Amino acid sequence: MLSFDHVGKTYPNGVRALDGVSLEVAPGEILVIIGGSGCGKSTLLRAASGLDVATQGRVALDGETILAPHEKIGLIFQEPRLLPWLSVAGNVAFGLSELPKAERSKRVGLALERVGLTDKARVWPRELSGGQAQRVAIARALVTRPSVLLLDEPFSALDAFTRAELQDHLLDLWEEGRPILVLVTHDIEEALVLASRVVVMRAQPGRIAGILDVPLPRPRDRLSPAFEEQKRRVLRLFDSTLLRRPALNQPLHDFQI
Amino acid sequence: MSTFEILSSPSFVKPQRAGQHAGARRLLRPALGLLVPLALAVGWELAVRAGLASGRLVPPPSVIFTTFADLAATGELQRHATVTLLRVLAGFGSGVILGTLVGAITGYSALSHRLLDPSLQGLRAIPSIAWVPLFILWFGIFEASKIILIAVGVFFPVYLGVMGAVRSVDRKIVEVGRVFRLSGAAMVRRILLPAIAPAYVIALRSGLGLGWMFVVAAEFMGASEGLGYLLIDGQQLGKPAQIVAAIVAFALLGKLTDWIVASIAAPFLRWEDAFASR
Numbered sequence: 001m002l003s004f005d006h007v008g009k010t011y012p013n014g015v016r017a018l019d020g021v022s023l024e025v026a027p028g029e030i031l032v033i034i035g036g037s038g039c040g041k042s043t044l045l046r047a048a049s050g051l052d053v054a055t056q057g058r059v060a061l062d063g064e065t066i067l068a069p070h071e072k073i074g075l076i077f078q079e080p081r082l083l084p085w086l087s088v089a090g091n092v093a094f095g096l097s098e099l100p101k102a103e104r105s106k107r108v109g110l111a112l113e114r115v116g117l118t119d120k121a122r123v124w125p126r127e128l129s130g131g132q133a134q135r136v137a138i139a140r141a142l143v144t145r146p147s148v149l150l151l152d153e154p155f156s157a158l159d160a161f162t163r164a165e166l167q168d169h170l171l172d173l174w175e176e177g178r179p180i181l182v183l184v185t186h187d188i189e190e191a192l193v194l195a196s197r198v199v200v201m202r203a204q205p206g207r208i209a210g211i212l213d214v215p216l217p218r219p220r221d222r223l224s225p226a227f228e229e230q231k232r233r234v235l236r237l238f239d240s241t242l243l244r245r246p247a248l249n250q251p252l253h254d255f256q257i
Numbered sequence: 258m259s260t261f262e263i264l265s266s267p268s269f270v271k272p273q274r275a276g277q278h279a280g281a282r283r284l285l286r287p288a289l290g291l292l293v294p295l296a297l298a299v300g301w302e303l304a305v306r307a308g309l310a311s312g313r314l315v316p317p318p319s320v321i322f323t324t325f326a327d328l329a330a331t332g333e334l335q336r337h338a339t340v341t342l343l344r345v346l347a348g349f350g351s352g353v354i355l356g357t358l359v360g361a362i363t364g365y366s367a368l369s370h371r372l373l374d375p376s377l378q379g380l381r382a383i384p385s386i387a388w389v390p391l392f393i394l395w396f397g398i399f400e401a402s403k404i405i406l407i408a409v410g411v412f413f414p415v416y417l418g419v420m421g422a423v424r425s426v427d428r429k430i431v432e433v434g435r436v437f438r439l440s441g442a443a444m445v446r447r448i449l450l451p452a453i454a455p456a457y458v459i460a461l462r463s464g465l466g467l468g469w470m471f472v473v474a475a476e477f478m479g480a481s482e483g484l485g486y487l488l489i490d491g492q493q494l495g496k497p498a499q500i501v502a503a504i505v506a507f508a509l510l511g512k513l514t515d516w517i518v519a520s521i522a523a524p525f526l527r528w529e530d531a532f533a534s535r
Contacts, residue, residue, distance in 0.1 A: 051435060068438070075436045081429050085451040085528040094447075095437040124528050144437075 001026060001062055002048065002148055002180050008056030008205075009043050016205035017043045020057070023199065023208065027147070030174065030181040032195035034188065034234070040206020041184045045152050048182060049075045061148060074146035074179075078153045080133035082125035088112070088136050089121040095144040111139040114173060131162035135169070142173060149174075151183040155190065164222075167193050171218060188238070192230050193220050200237045210237045316498040324498035325505060328487075338506055341472055341483040344400070345514070348407025348475075349468040353461065355408070356415025363416075364423025365449075374420070381413045386474050393478060403475035410471035411464040418460020422453035455529055458522040462515055469511045484510075 002025040009018040018040040025031045033041045046052040048059050050069040059066045061073065069075075082091045089108050096104045112118050115135040125133060134154060141149060151170075155163040167190060174181055185191055191198050195214045202209040212233055216226055298318045305312035312320065328334035359377070363370045388409060389402075396402035426449055434448040476485020484503045491499035 049436065051432060069436050071438065077429070077432075079429065081433050083430065083433065083448070083451070085454070085525075094433075097443075097447075126528075 002182070003060050004044070004048070004057070005060065006057035007044065007047055007054045007059055009040070009047060009052070010055045018047070018054070019205035019207050021206070021208055022057075023211075025148075025180050025182060027180060028178040030183070030194050030196045031199060032191040032197070033182065033184045033199045033201060034186065034191045034238075035201030035206075035209075036186065036203060038206075039201040039203040041201050042152055043206060044201075045075075045150050045182060045184050048148075049073060049150050051075070071144070072146050073148045073150065074141035074144060076134075076137055076141050076149065076151045076154045078156055080125070080130075080137040082128075082133055082136055082140075084125055086125075087121065088117065088123050088125065088128070091125065091136055092139045092143055094140055107143050111143040114142075114176075115139045115169070129162075130158055131166060134158065134166060138166075138170065138173065145177065146179055148180040148182065151181065153184055153186065156185065156187070163187075163190070164193075168219065170194070188231055188234050189222060191234065192216075192227060193222065198234055200234065209240065212237065314497055316501060320498050321501045321505070324496075325502040328499070328502055334502070334506060337482055337484050337487050337503075338510060341476065341485065342510060342514075344403055344407060344475065344483065345465075345468045345472050348404045348471070349411050349465055351404070352408040352411025352464060352468065353415050356412045356460075356464065357419050357457075359412075360416040360419025361423055364420040370420070370424075377413075377416065381417070385410045385413075385471060389474065389478055398479050403472070403478070403480070406475045407468050407471045410467040414463040414467060415460045418456050418463070419453065422456035422460075423449060426452045451525075454522075454525050458518070458526060461518055461522075465515055465518060466511070469507065469514075473507070 004021050004023040007018060007021045008016070010016050021040075021044060023031075033044065035041050043052070047054040048066060050066045050073065053067055061070060064070075066073070082088075083094065086094065089105075089112065092108045092111050093104050096107060099107070109118070109121075112121055115138060117132060117135055117139070120128065120132065120136075125136070128136065138154075154170075155166050158166065170181075171194065181194070183191075183194060192214060198212045198214060200209045200212070201207065212230075214230055216230065220227055301310075301312075301315070302317045302319060304310050305317040316324075325334070359373070363373050363377075385406065388406060392402040392406055396405055430452060431444070431448060434444045439447060472483070473485045473488070476483040477489060480486045484506055487503040487506075488500050491497065491503065
């Protein structure tokens with residue numbers, strides 16, 4: 001169980017990025033956090049990863065407060081962030097340095113097989129396409145068998161075809177161990193393809209605007225009427241989060257001199 | 258195939274050439290660089306032999322070669338070269354160790370950067386040769402002052418290279434290390450060192466180049482041995498061939514040591530997405 005308890009983040013310059021976010025994610029759940037830019041969704045994810053620490057409230061995994069990166073929590077960034085001086089296999093093995101060599105290479109081989117890149121094991125990261133590189137990043141995060149995997153807009157830099165392919169691929173990988181997935185995105189369709197629950201956030205300060213269950217069975221048909229219906233639900237909730245600037249609602253003549 | 262894959266596929270990046278032509282070209286391409294110096298050397302030699310020039314102040318290649326061979330035969334060349342090489346190695350070694358340590362510290366900690374870097378940049382602005390009189394007063398005219406001068410020359414490019422490289426290591430890559438909970442030492446060994454390796458090798462090579470430059474200055478300030486002494490000796494006794502022979506020895510040793518540093522570094526830099534490797 002990953003729990004957020006009144007999590008808030010105020011930056012030293014006084015900007016409140018996140019305010020009183022409370023949320024519980026059960027084992028085997030895929031939680032997708034969605035919202036416009038500046039709504040604090042990445043801040044929330046970084047607090048869960050332990051890379052940044054919340055200034056109010058706390059994030060806990062099975063009761064243990066997260067104050068620094070945790071061995072049971074994996075993180076995938078928007079960019080693959082592969083280490084250019086290590087081969088693909090070396091990158092996947094990066095988090096396994098404490099294992100004996102035989103066990104390590106067995107796990108790396110398995111992980112590469114799972115992401116379909118066995119033939120790329122000896123290749124440098126620069127020789128990979130964007131989608132392949134992100135698959136290596138996923139393998140690197142999953143090979144340590146985390147119980148929570150956090151993903152910060154992992155597919156947003158990819159083209160639409162690769163993105164859809166990797167979404168399906170991520171679901172396949174998730175099916176194996178069913179870790180908790182928390183994924184941040186600004187893509188409503190991506191949210192609905194993956195999520196068991198969708199959290200919609202609003203900005204200034206970052207707060208939860210609403211949480212929607214996604215009752216569709218997987219794999220989900222992006223074109224089905226039920227999928228479209230869910231999309232409308234999210235959009236309606238999303239619409240309510242948009243900041244209404246009073247000035248824009250005023251009649252135009254107020255501005256005339 | 259995506260555009261990205263097409264652009265990065267080997268056949269796009271390196272157009273295939275017909276087999277037998279590739280082999281011949283591989284031999285010919287470096288040879289092309291020798292054309293100009295060889296033509297000049299042969300031209301000068303012929304000009305002197307034909308009596309068009311005396312060759313007294315600019316000796317023809319054959320005279321330089323004979324001088325070089327004579328110096329080598331008597332063991333003089335080896336003795337002077339060894340002394341110079343040892344001075345460079347001692348100065349280079351201590352300059353590299355200090356430059357690396359101080360560069361790593363000021364690169365890593367913002368406080369020590371603010372504290373030390375302005376002073377070091379100030380010292381760097383002083384032409385190192387300007388230290389010579391002071392060093393002679395402080396350390397005498399023998400080995401110590403020479404090696405310290407070389408070390409000072411080597412220190413600055415190495416310091417600058419390491420400091421700059423450590424400071425510009427991508428925060429995003431460091432975060433990967435943090436996510437995998439690397440300790441401080443592991444972070445240095447597994448993230449920072451490989452990340453700065455390309456810049457470090459360049460810093461070492463420019464440091465070595467400066468080391469060879471400063472050894473000449475050091476040997477000008479009163480040495481009884483060394484290739485720099487051969488230069489001065491050749492000037493004072495009016496033996497231009499000896500000067501050129503010593504210059505040739507400098508060139509050979511400089512190139513050789515640079516090649517050694519580059520070859521030791523090469524296996525660590527194979528991953529580099531270098532423009533030159535395309």
